[in-house]
Amino acid sequence: MLLECLNYLQSNGADIAVRVLEHMKISLTALLAAVLIGVAGGYAASVSNKGEKWIMNLFQVLRVIPSLAILVLLIPVMGVGMKPAVTALAILAIPPVLTNTCVGFLEVPPFMLESAKGIGMKEWELLVHVRFPLALPMILTGIRSALVEVIASATLAAKIGAGGLGEIIFTGLGLNRTDLLLIGGFLVGVLSLAGVGIFSMICRILMPYKYRRRL
Amino acid sequence: MIAVKYEQVSKQFHKNVKPSVDGVSAQIGEGEFVTILGSSGCGKTTLLKMTNRLLDPSEGRIILFGEDISTVDPVTVRRRMGYVIQQIGLLPHMTVEENITVMPKLMKQDIVQVRMRARELLSMTELDPDTYAGRYPSELSGGQQQRVGLARALMPDPKILLLDEPFGAVDAITRINLQNELLRIHRETQKTFLLVTHDINEAMKLGQRVMIMNEGKLLQFDTPRNIIRHPADPFVEALMRSASEQHSFWKEVLDD
Numbered sequence: 001m002l003l004e005c006l007n008y009l010q011s012n013g014a015d016i017a018v019r020v021l022e023h024m025k026i027s028l029t030a031l032l033a034a035v036l037i038g039v040a041g042g043y044a045a046s047v048s049n050k051g052e053k054w055i056m057n058l059f060q061v062l063r064v065i066p067s068l069a070i071l072v073l074l075i076p077v078m079g080v081g082m083k084p085a086v087t088a089l090a091i092l093a094i095p096p097v098l099t100n101t102c103v104g105f106l107e108v109p110p111f112m113l114e115s116a117k118g119i120g121m122k123e124w125e126l127l128v129h130v131r132f133p134l135a136l137p138m139i140l141t142g143i144r145s146a147l148v149e150v151i152a153s154a155t156l157a158a159k160i161g162a163g164g165l166g167e168i169i170f171t172g173l174g175l176n177r178t179d180l181l182l183i184g185g186f187l188v189g190v191l192s193l194a195g196v197g198i199f200s201m202i203c204r205i206l207m208p209y210k211y212r213r214r215l
Numbered sequence: 216m217i218a219v220k221y222e223q224v225s226k227q228f229h230k231n232v233k234p235s236v237d238g239v240s241a242q243i244g245e246g247e248f249v250t251i252l253g254s255s256g257c258g259k260t261t262l263l264k265m266t267n268r269l270l271d272p273s274e275g276r277i278i279l280f281g282e283d284i285s286t287v288d289p290v291t292v293r294r295r296m297g298y299v300i301q302q303i304g305l306l307p308h309m310t311v312e313e314n315i316t317v318m319p320k321l322m323k324q325d326i327v328q329v330r331m332r333a334r335e336l337l338s339m340t341e342l343d344p345d346t347y348a349g350r351y352p353s354e355l356s357g358g359q360q361q362r363v364g365l366a367r368a369l370m371p372d373p374k375i376l377l378l379d380e381p382f383g384a385v386d387a388i389t390r391i392n393l394q395n396e397l398l399r400i401h402r403e404t405q406k407t408f409l410l411v412t413h414d415i416n417e418a419m420k421l422g423q424r425v426m427i428m429n430e431g432k433l434l435q436f437d438t439p440r441n442i443i444r445h446p447a448d449p450f451v452e453a454l455m456r457s458a459s460e461q462h463s464f465w466k467e468v469l470d471d
Binding site for chain 2: 136
């Protein structure tokens with residue numbers, strides 16, 4: 001079996017590399033969209049008392065719908081290919097980012113704001129130098145779980161012709177070829193791990209204080 | 216020169232609830248160290264927060280160096296004053312030096328001078344700049360964090376320093392050390408200090424004059440000596456008696 005896998009890797013290297021790149025492209029585009037919408041929406045939800053509930057509820061409901069169903073539902077609206085795939089994955093990835101952003105902003109301790117106000121910070125300075133940095137660890141945790149979900153679910157994009165590693169896996173399923181299933185699954189796993197690893201490094205750069213020794 | 220003047224200041228947070236601060240009038244001279252003593256809910260913190268416009272009075276006026284602060288932008292009022300609270304509020308993602316210099320940097324002051332002053336202030340609060348400037352708050356003890364809080368409050372060279380239970384969360388020994396250093400800093404800087412506390416010993420030790428508050432009202436405002444000798448009110452008398460009973464217990468034990 002291992003031999004078959006290696007053979008396939010050797011003869012189809014270029015094709016696999018294309019699939020990996022497609023997979024990364026779909027995942028990252030969806031994640032980026034989810035981060036933009038999720039962080040903005042989460043912040044908006046945290047500052048508005050009324051809006052908070054319905055924004056959160058809307059995305060909790062969307063989260064319940066399986067990604068596959070969303071993919072299929074989007075076909076009549078957006079057709080097939082990258083666009084609907086990225087949209088479906090973004091819808092999947094928004095809730096963790098949005099929820100964590102909202103909670104992160106709401107959980108900034110009042111005394112932090114009081115002392116920063118007390119030394120004379122203006123409202124926007126509070127946002128930039130106090131609220132956002134203190135919410136950041138929560139936001140990044142949300143982005144991290146979105147990242148993992150997106151990379152795993154991007155496999156489904158192949159179902160609507162968007163490519164990615166799903167192509168290899170679904171081909172394997174169709175042809176009953178275990179080697180293709182193994183290679184596809186393995187590569188999704190590797191991408192996932194690599195994504196989390198790179199993400200941890202970004203966290204270290206963004207929040208060096210989290211990684212110092214403590215008293 | 217009068218640094219702070221309270222004119223019939225009241226604060227009522229909700230209608231139908233009795234005011235948190237009720238008709239307080241007092242004058243604090245420039246360079247004076249005044250403590251505000253009272254139990255929780257007596258309005259002492261509310262009075263302090265009205266002094267730097269974190270809250271605005273429902274009635275009355277507060278005048279700082281001859282200027283009615285209700286006519287001055289709140290941010291401007293606060294930037295002229297130092298403010299220290301019990302939880303300190305150092306920003307966890309900034310180093311000690313960044314915490315101290317955050318405001319002057321935002322105000323686009325000369326970075327070289329700002330950094331030099333930060334180092335001076337760290338030395339003044341007995342923290343070695345070379346050791347501590349680059350640390351994060353999580354790498355400091357509670358007492359050290361409060362020293363940084365003090366340095367940050369002194370950064371803009373304010374004429375008035377407001378302190379709200381600054382040593383409420385540190386252990387007894389650290390607390391005494393910090394109190395003594397605060398007295399030294401007051402002597403060295405000659406600024407007006409206004410410190411809120413519920414600890415009678417702290418209030419009497421630090422304050423050149425002590426404001427005693429209860430249920431929103433200012434009961435007595437005098438030197439510790441005069442308050443002890445001539446309590447102006449049954450509440451003040453009871454308060455002084457409680458402290459003296461504690462002290463006589465210590466004396467009794469030590470004399471045995």
